[in-house]
Amino acid sequence: MRKEDSMGFSTDCIHAGNEPDPSTGAVAVPxxxxxxxxxxxxxxxxxxxxxxxxxxxxxALEKNLAVxxxxxxxxxxxxxxxxxxxxxxxxKQGDHVVCSNMTYGGTYRYFTKILANYGVAFSFVDTARPxxxxxxxxxxxRLLHLESPTNPTMQLCDIALLxxxxxxxxxxxxxxxxxxxxYLQKPLALGADIVMHSTTKFLxxxxxxxxxxxxxxxKEHVEWLGFVQNSSGAILSxxxxxxxxxxxxxxxVRMERHEKNGRAxxxxxxxxxxxxxxxxxxxxxHPQHALAKKQMxxxxxxxxxxxxxxxxxxxxxxxxxxCSLGESLGGVETLISHPATMTxxxxxxxxRNRLGVTPGLVRISVGIEDLEDLIADLDQALxxxx
Numbered sequence: 001m002r003k004e005d006s007m008g009f010s011t012d013c014i015h016a017g018n019e020p021d022p023s024t025g026a027v028a029v030p031x032x033x034x035x036x037x038x039x040x041x042x043x044x045x046x047x048x049x050x051x052x053x054x055x056x057x058x059x060a061l062e063k064n065l066a067v068x069x070x071x072x073x074x075x076x077x078x079x080x081x082x083x084x085x086x087x088x089x090x091x092k093q094g095d096h097v098v099c100s101n102m103t104y105g106g107t108y109r110y111f112t113k114i115l116a117n118y119g120v121a122f123s124f125v126d127t128a129r130p131x132x133x134x135x136x137x138x139x140x141x142r143l144l145h146l147e148s149p150t151n152p153t154m155q156l157c158d159i160a161l162l163x164x165x166x167x168x169x170x171x172x173x174x175x176x177x178x179x180x181x182x183y184l185q186k187p188l189a190l191g192a193d194i195v196m197h198s199t200t201k202f203l204x205x206x207x208x209x210x211x212x213x214x215x216x217x218x219k220e221h222v223e224w225l226g227f228v229q230n231s232s233g234a235i236l237s238x239x240x241x242x243x244x245x246x247x248x249x250x251x252x253v254r255m256e257r258h259e260k261n262g263r264a265x266x267x268x269x270x271x272x273x274x275x276x277x278x279x280x281x282x283x284x285x286h287p288q289h290a291l292a293k294k295q296m297x298x299x300x301x302x303x304x305x306x307x308x309x310x311x312x313x314x315x316x317x318x319x320x321x322x323c324s325l326g327e328s329l330g331g332v333e334t335l336i337s338h339p340a341t342m343t344x345x346x347x348x349x350x351x352r353n354r355l356g357v358t359p360g361l362v363r364i365s366v367g368i369e370d371l372e373d374l375i376a377d378l379d380q381a382l383x384x385x386x
């Protein structure tokens with residue numbers, strides 16, 4: 001039995017894949033900033049040939065992620081979208097994909113503007129409604145792409161139920177677990193085949209790296225993703241791999257603080273007279289609160305709330321000071337954004353409004369600052385809202 005197989009989650013975050021350097025005993029995995037490796041002779045090497053194909057720092061991260069998500073293996077990529085692109089090679093011309101209609105804007109853009117040009121058909125449905133997913137599945141459906149919670153409306157889907165449904169029809173189930181991290185949700189244990197992350201977010205945790213990862217339940221999928229990783233070349237760099245490894249070591253303590261602050265701020269916003277609606281699975285008013293308690297070990301730090309109009313959202317966002325207006329999420333600092341003009345601008349306006357990504361919707365990724373300071377900043381900004 002491997003050491004990490006018998007350890008708790010916090011221990012795995014720190015130790016899985018992070019064996020001391022054999023040549024020096026260094027506690028931190030070295031950054032192997034090299035493009036190639038000296039061969040011992042023709043056909044003889046030390047297991048390393050070329051850095052696109054293999055890198056010890058990247059391999060350490062991949063071992064770590066595989067343990068944390070409970071997969072057969074992992075592959076790290078240059079971005080979350082690079083991971084999704086690699087996974088999409090599981091489908092070909094004539095195949096059909098079912099996807100959440102409230103998926104990340106970059107995923108929607110890649111599926112509809114690029115992959116669709118190669119003869120892959122898509123159905124975007126409300127994955128919170130299993131009956132809609134079942135109706136969308138065709139004989140040629142090969143992939144079910146899920147986000148739970150969704151970005152930015154925080155809808156959940158029943159991963160276990162939808163995995164059973166997809167598998168009965170021969171489809172592979174992929175779950176974007178970026179919002180939760182493996183600390184809060186384990187899609188592979190719930191029945192999914194592949195889980196992916198933008199490692200840029202909670203895994204890295206410090207807004208200083210861009211990357212992605214795919215972790216698969218089967219060795220066959222791991223091998224294929226490795227083949228695609230090497231062939232297409234969208235690899236995670238040694239430096240970024242090291243930054244994510246370092247970030248994961250504090251994942252548990254960060255997520256506990258993210259979660260504590262997130263719950264308190266969601267409750268505060270829900271009581272505020274200027275806020276029309278709050279989307280957060282930890283609130284009892286969330287339509288899938290019971291499902292969140294069933295398949296997640298916590299509710300996370302992602303919240304969206306509606307201020308009623310674009311002008312109100314603009315006034316609010318112009319006044320925040322401690323909360324930083326910017327793309328991305330999952331950093332130790334609180335990040336706040338306007339999905340309709342930022343993360344989801346690639347989705348047509350009519351479709352955005354129908355899905356609840358309204359002009360007044362604001363998304364907040366709650367950081368680990370002092371809660372009192374965050375609430376004070378939100379309150380002074382909300383005072384500017386009519």
